[in-house]
Amino acid sequence: MADRSTDVFVAHRNLLFTIAYEMLGSAADAEDVLQETWLRWVDVDLDEVQNHRAYLVRITTRQALGRLRTLGRRKESYVGSWLPEPLLTAPDVAEDVELADNVSMAMLLVLETLAPTERAVFVLREVFDLAYGEIAEAVGKSPAAVRQIAHRAREHVAARRPRGPVSRAETRDAVAAFQHAIETGDLRRLLDILSPDVVLLGDGGGIKQAVPNPIVGADRVARLLAAGLANLATATHAPAQVNGYPALTVHFDGALDTVLALRIDDGLITGIYAVRNPEKLSHMAEETSLRR
Known part of the structure; x- marks a missing residue:
């Protein structure tokens, strides 16, 4: 069972890291979230889980939300301006134009202006195209509430994101x-x-x-x-x-x-x-x- 759990986790690890990083703007904190996700994942009975990817995303999102609120308090005492942690990214990231746009330093700073739950909903819906029902389970809200949050976050980001696509x-x-x-x-x-x-x-x-x-x-x-x-x-x-x-x-x-x-x-x-x-x-x- 441990080997199977490991295989499933490794198969989705890059996805989970990307979700955590986009929510937190910190690779170090994203790695911590993945460690916490793993510790919870190994105790799960895989035969009881219908969708392994959705379950892992839910765990990661909840852990990242908790970390995001802690990070917000930490930023209040940060010396000078706080910027996201830069990543040296593989060439395939640049080839995925939508992904590159959403993990750019400019976009991560826009996401910083969202409340934690808004940020989670925006990332899961707009970047990863998760269904509202899946997002609702991840953030502990009703699907109707998630739709409203997504609409509000989308408008907020649209008013602040780069003005147009850049080649x-x-x-x-x-x-x-x-x-x-x-x-x-x-x-x-x-x-x-x-x-x-x-x-x-x-x-x-x-x-x-x-x-x-x-x-x-x-x-x-x-x-x-x-x-x-x-x-x-x-x-x-x-x-x-x-x-x-x-x-x-x-x-x-x-x-x-x-x-x-x-x-x-x-x-x-x-x-x-x-x-x-x-x-x-x-x-x-x-x-x-x-x-x-």
């Missing part, structure tokens, strides 16, 4: 232009690719220096980047696939220091997310597989 080539070109501009300190080129209302967020977690508050406006952001990154002679920059999209990594003396994820709207960079907290960079060492 892979457009994003790649924007990242390449951004890399060239910060490496050369070309202020004019930076201004050309930044939206007038671009926002820069930095997450050092109180461990590494980062901008304590959002920096808004192309001129302010460009000057900060040109003066900061380009003048550090020991810095090297390299493109990477982060959360399904091209991004930029910054290394000092061969060690990863910063992940720069970008949000692109209408061909311009509207968001720059600089993650420097070393506790959030462990999942940049090897590719993470995500599944729907």
Whole structure:
């Protein structure tokens, strides 16, 4: 029985991790949720479970909801801006355009504005296309209530998500232009690719220096980047696939220091997310597989 339980769990592990990560924005917390899910799963009589996938999703969702509420309290005392934990993602994540869009740093920040149950319902319905009845069992609500929550969450996200689909080539070109501009300190080129209302967020977690508050406006952001990154002679920059999209990594003396994820709207960079907290960079060492 243990071997059978293990086989079923492993078969759905990437799906469960993706659900937990989208709900939490933290790979470390998602891994903890999977461990808790496993401990409950091994005590289940598989012959009594009709749909193993749905049962595992239900356990994971409930564990993630509990963790999400704890995480919310933790964020209240977080030093500076809180950003999701970046993932070095496998190529197949980028090929699934809808999945990449939903795990992007920009979308995860939009999901942060939802209440815990709204976030769970949105993720399970809009990303994983679960039936309302399945979601109701997972979040402890009636199907009718879940429909209302889903409608409210969908409208909330629609008003805040990136304004339109961005082609892979457009994003790649924007990242390449951004890399060239910060490496050369070309202020004019930076201004050309930044939206007038671009926002820069930095997450050092109180461990590494980062901008304590959002920096808004192309001129302010460009000057900060040109003066900061380009003048550090020991810095090297390299493109990477982060959360399904091209991004930029910054290394000092061969060690990863910063992940720069970008949000692109209408061909311009509207968001720059600089993650420097070393506790959030462990999942940049090897590719993470995500599944729907």
